[in-house]
Amino acid sequence: MFFDFHIHGDHELVIEAEKLGYHGVALVHYSEEFEKQPNLLNSTADNKKIDKNTSRPLIQKGVEIKAKNPEALKRKVQKFRKNSDVILVQGGSLKINRAATEDPRVDILCCPYRRREDTGINHVLAAKAAKNRVAIEINLKYLLINRPKQRHRVLSHFRQIVKMYRKFKFPVIITSDANSIYDLRSPRDLVALATCFGMTSEEATEAMSAVPLEIMERNKLRNGIIVSGASLIKNENMK
Amino acid sequence: MKLKILPTNLREKKRYLVFQGISEIPLEREDVISLILGAASELHGSCGTSRMGLWVVKVWNCPDLGINTIQGIIRCNRDEVDALRAVIPTITKFRGMKVGFHTLGISGTIKSAITKFIKLKHLD
Numbered sequence: 001m002f003f004d005f006h007i008h009g010d011h012e013l014v015i016e017a018e019k020l021g022y023h024g025v026a027l028v029h030y031s032e033e034f035e036k037q038p039n040l041l042n043s044t045a046d047n048k049k050i051d052k053n054t055s056r057p058l059i060q061k062g063v064e065i066k067a068k069n070p071e072a073l074k075r076k077v078q079k080f081r082k083n084s085d086v087i088l089v090q091g092g093s094l095k096i097n098r099a100a101t102e103d104p105r106v107d108i109l110c111c112p113y114r115r116r117e118d119t120g121i122n123h124v125l126a127a128k129a130a131k132n133r134v135a136i137e138i139n140l141k142y143l144l145i146n147r148p149k150q151r152h153r154v155l156s157h158f159r160q161i162v163k164m165y166r167k168f169k170f171p172v173i174i175t176s177d178a179n180s181i182y183d184l185r186s187p188r189d190l191v192a193l194a195t196c197f198g199m200t201s202e203e204a205t206e207a208m209s210a211v212p213l214e215i216m217e218r219n220k221l222r223n224g225i226i227v228s229g230a231s232l233i234k235n236e237n238m239k
Numbered sequence: 240m241k242l243k244i245l246p247t248n249l250r251e252k253k254r255y256l257v258f259q260g261i262s263e264i265p266l267e268r269e270d271v272i273s274l275i276l277g278a279a280s281e282l283h284g285s286c287g288t289s290r291m292g293l294w295v296v297k298v299w300n301c302p303d304l305g306i307n308t309i310q311g312i313i314r315c316n317r318d319e320v321d322a323l324r325a326v327i328p329t330i331t332k333f334r335g336m337k338v339g340f341h342t343l344g345i346s347g348t349i350k351s352a353i354t355k356f357i358k359l360k361h362l363d
């Protein structure tokens with residue numbers, strides 16, 4: 001059971017993803033898009049356009065937050081958390097990487113290595129990501145859009161993340177970040193590609209199946225949490 | 240004089256990978272060969288590509304499946320199937336236009352590759 005939790009696009013992409021073997025996808029919109037269209041998340045949930053002949057894949061509503069500083073990030077996470085299924089934070093700056101890994105409301109930290117010489121993740125952030133269960137994204141589009149001569153640098157970043165993942169056990173998620181049908185790849189091919197940066201096929205499969213499932217499970221429980229460590233359990237038999 | 244064929248125990252064991260590709264411009268067999276060999280050299284280098292024993296067996300245009308859609312079969316050595324499978328998603332552009340390839344399946348013979356993964360009605 002494979003999931004791709006970072007797709008920018010419409011239902012046409014969902015149908016293509018389903019043909020390639022994905023069981024579910026997260027349709028992600030940038031946080032800036034909500035300023036122009038506040039009802040964007042409601043339209044994402046409406047999957048009536050999908051052909052009835054195909055078995056409908058699971059669609060999650062996602063928001064990719066771009067923030068300039070940690071305060072703005074917290075505000076935006078607070079704003080979008082209740083209405084969306086998956087919260088992604090665009091990383092790159094060290095302050096944002098740190099704020100995202102410290103916040104348990106964040107699901108995925110996207111590209112902490114974006115426009116950086118290093119991976120953007122050290123042992124401190126890795127430990128925080130493991131504690132707060134913030135998944136670190138391995139973004140394959142970032143690898144593939146780079147010029148072939150620069151790919152070695154991205155591959156070494158991925159290798160470094162995998163090394164830390166084995167030590168600190170934070171969740172790692174592999175995504176395609178597709179915004180057209182040309183960017184979508186078969187999940188089995190991505191598992192094979194993941195072996196190029198040191199992941200075993202079991203680890204890669206877990207990054208595309210178990211980690212998204214864990215995010216969905218956590219989001220189901222999230223509404224009942226009163227404070228950290230205490231949650232409200234609804235018993236339907238009690239009246 | 241033609242060389243005598245190797246005995247079966249000395250021949251390389253082969254596998255056939257069936258792929259499908261979509262592109263913004265029509266692709267010919269020569270284009271597919273250059274795309275796959277180029278991507279393999281970029282990802283694994285000359286040394287790794289030589290180990291794979293790549294050969295593009297056949298490429299079909301499949302207009303029924305969509306505009307500029309192709310299907311084809313690549314032969315590779317049995318031990319290097321995963322390495323070839325990793326090459327397929329790295330093909331992203333051809334002459335500045337977007338292309339996307341994905342694997343349909345892997346088979347031991349050309350005959351079974353065609354019957355299992357390529358629907359005959361789409362063939363030219």
